[in-house]
Amino acid sequence: MPPVEFTSYYGRPIVKPPVWKWDIPAYLFTGGLAAGSSLLAVGGQVTGRPALRRAGRLAALGAVGxxxxFLVHDLGRPARxxxxxxxxxxxxxxSVGTWILTVFGPAxxxxxxxxxAPWLPERGVPGLARRVLPPVGRGAGWVAAVTAPALATYTGVLLADTAVPSWHEAYPELPVVFAGSALASGAGVGLLAAPVRQAGPARRLAVAGAAVELAAVHRVETRLGLLSEPYRVGRxxxxxRAARLLTAAGAVGALVGRRSRVVSAVAGAALLAGSVATRFGIFHGGVASARDPKYTVVPQRERLDRRTADG
Known part of the structure; x- marks a missing residue:
């Protein structure tokens, strides 16, 4: 058998680049925000912090909506x-993600x-709804929180399951990146919306989420060899880099802003902006790796050389 050579026709991409537009990285962000916010809400529910619970529930509904x-816009028709x-x-x-959204959204x-419920009239049927809704809401909040980890991470699995080189090779890290980013963005909502005396869980969530996100992104940028390059250059x-600065600044602000409403709000905004930048950065890194044939050809040659050396 003659030696195998991996080449590209006049430098054209070997892997078809994703045709997704801005709505998919936006979908990645809002899904993570919904998941993180629902976890924040159940934390406020368990610890008796109504402002934190309210902010998390409303943000989760807005984000999943x-x-x-974004998903329907990408699909083209709601029927799809x-x-x-x-x-x-x-x-x-x-398919799994569709069912996760179907469970999480109504909850x-x-x-x-x-x-x-507190703003409904006290008499008649609305009064009955006022009494029934809070316990139903508590149960629904737990359903959303239990579903939230799957919602936060399945999009990382979705990207890694493609043939896009820098996404596929990062399959161990992408779900972890998205989980940390979801926690950080949910914490950002709490820091923005809740008074400082109720924002303790949000501060702890901010530090944990930022640490997980920063560590996982660092591995993506360093572990993959040549396939880490698209995450370090260009858009x-x-x-x-902006996401790293914003996320780190948000975590530090969450710690030092224990008594300052302004510092807490700025930290929350930084965490949200950092989460947006992370999702768009991961997205554009994968697209860049699909457009340049070297990210397909060179790893193939390296794998062939390793198999040849192993006999």
Missing amino acids: ASAV FHHMLRVAKLTSPM AGVAAVAEA AGRLL
Whole structure:
């Protein structure tokens, strides 16, 4: 057998670059925000912090609603989302993600509607709703929180399951990156919306989420050899450097802003902006690796050389 040579026709991409537009990285962010906010809400519910619970529930509903809009916009027609519910395929991240959204969305909606119970009239049917909604909301909040880890991480699995070189090779790290980013963005909501005396869980969530996100992104930028390069240069590199600065600043601000409403709010905004930059940076890094054939050809040659050396 003649030696195998991996080449590209006149430098054209070997892997077809993703055709996704801005709505997919936006979907990645809002899904993580919904997951982190629902965890924040149940933390406020358990510890008796109503402002934190309210902020988390309302943010979770708003974010998952935005996720549905972005996903349907990418699919082109709402019916395509509905058609994906005709099957449940555990080997397909998209199918699993569709069912996760289907469970999480209504639960987050019921929990958010329950926040309106105190403003309902006390007499008649609305009064009955006022008494029934809070316990129903507590149960729905727990359903959303239990589903939240899957919602936060399945998009990382979805990207890694493609043939895009820098996404596929980062399959161990991408779900961890997205989990940390989800926690940080949820904490950002709490720091922005809750008074400082109730923001203790949000501060702890901010530090934990930032630490997980920064560590996982560092591995993505250093562990993959040549395939880490797209995350360090160009648009992706600029976005991920900005994300690192914003996330670190948000975590530090969460710690030092224990008594300052302004510092806490600035820290929350930094965490949210850092989460946006992380999602867009990971997205653009993968797209760049698909467009340049060297990120497909060179790793193939290296794998062939290793197999040849191993006999």
